[in-house]
Amino acid sequence: MMKESPFTDLPQNDVELTPDKVKDEKEGGPTFHCDLCDAEIVYTIAQAFLPGLSTACVDNTTGDVFQSPGSxxxxxxxxxxxxxxxRSETFVAESVVLDDGLEVQASDHPYDIIAYLIDEFATTKRNLFSRVSEWLLSDKREDKTDDFSQEIEINxxxxxxxxxxIVQTLLKNVDLKNEFHCDMKFYSADELAQHxxxxxxxxMTCQNEGCYAKYSISQMENHDSVCPYKMIPCEQKC
Structure with a gap:
């Protein structure tokens, strides 16, 4: 007999949560923004959302007889x-003050910043039962979190x-060096279309047979140099 999933009450719908696009505040300034971002970093950050949400749901409902992670x-x-x-609009990446008062240099990489904010959010959702160290360090918590994360993805x-x-909007807030998103602005739709x-x-998608990796055109050479599907000519020219 098939065992019923403890997360069967997970909603089936994938509602629209896309944030509103940022509007240019300067009157008379360029109002047409290029929204393109580095495809690889966008995908990587988006994948971090699921375990973050799963952790928050599991910790928030642990010991609750009326709610489950799915509900x-x-x-x-x-x-x-x-x-x-x-938080991404106000987060300062220069430093993070630790609990013991020591100040350390924080990473300014967008993935590290957003991953930190995801963990920070999950921490705020812990209830009274999930705050005890025995639960936080337990294998049961890790297993439930992993199972629910998979359930979210499959569902x-x-x-x-x-x-x-959502990640594309977050990138514009935390990518202070403009390394992973385009910050070009234009006065007309025609100018944007030309850009x-x-x-x-x-x-673009990797052209090597068997590889389906997506990345920005600027990363083509970097990916091609490490792509496991790239055909390399024999040095003996056989």
Missing amino acids: AAAEIRKEMVEYLMQ GFWSIDKREA VPTCKYRS
């Missing part, structure tokens, strides 16, 4: 997106395209 997922997902948007509760749309085909952040 709380929709509301916590909404809170998570709002939290990331707000289609939060599709990759919806997550990537997009030549933008270094336009997405």
Whole structure:
């Protein structure tokens, strides 16, 4: 007999949570923004959303006889997106003050910043039962979190395209060096249309047979140099 999943009450719908696009505040300034971002970093960050949401849901409902991770997922997902948007707008990447008062240099890489904010959000969702060290360090917690993360992905509760749309907005807030998104602005739609085909952040798929990796055109040489599917000519010319 098939064992019933403890997460069967996970909603089936993948609601729209894409944030509003940022508007240019300068009157008379360029109002057409290029929204292209580095495809690889966007995908990588989007993948980190699922374990973050899973952890928040599991910790928030541990010991609760009335709620399960699945029943709380929709509301916590909404809170998570709002939290990331707000914190990404105010987060200062230069330093992080630790609990013991020591100040250390923080990474300014967008993935590290957003991953930190995801962990920070998950921590805020711990209830009284999940705050004890025995639970936080337990294998049971890790197993439940992993299982629920897989359930979310299989269920289609939060599709990759919806997550990537959110990441693109977050990148504009935390990518202070403009290394992973295009910050070009234009005065007309025609100017923007002319820019997009030549933008270094336009997405492409690896041309090596068997590889389906997506990345920005600017990363083509870097990917090609490490692609495991690349055919390398024999040095003996055989």
